[in-house]
Amino acid sequence: MSTATPDTSTMSAECAVAQRPEYKDLHQACRQTKDVPLPHGGGILLVRRCTCPHHRYNPPAGA
Numbered sequence: 696m697s698t699a700t701p702d703t704s705t706m707s708a709e710c711a712v713a714q715r716p717e718y719k720d721l722h723q724a725c726r727q728t729k730d731v732p733l734p735h736g737g738g739i740l741l742v743r744r745c746t747c748p749h750h751r752y753n754p755p756a757g758a
């Protein structure tokens with residue numbers, strides 16, 4: 696099995712669409728670059744940061 700296909704289920708909507716070359720500009724629209732905890736959620740995340748490889752915190756595997 697290959698891991699070449701990114702898992703878009705953990706990406707923002709923008710970056711999920713941007714996996715298509717014709718929509719790659721949408722990477723710039725991604726604002727989901729950090730985890731957002733619930734204000735009183737005891738460590739529960741409201742929003743998880745986007746796992747798109749284009750973000751610097753998430754270098755491509757094997758790089």
Ligand SMILES: [Zn+2]
Nearest residue numbers: 710722747749
């Ligand atoms: Zn992206």
Ligand SMILES: [Zn+2]
Nearest residue numbers: 710725745747
């Ligand atoms: Zn993103």
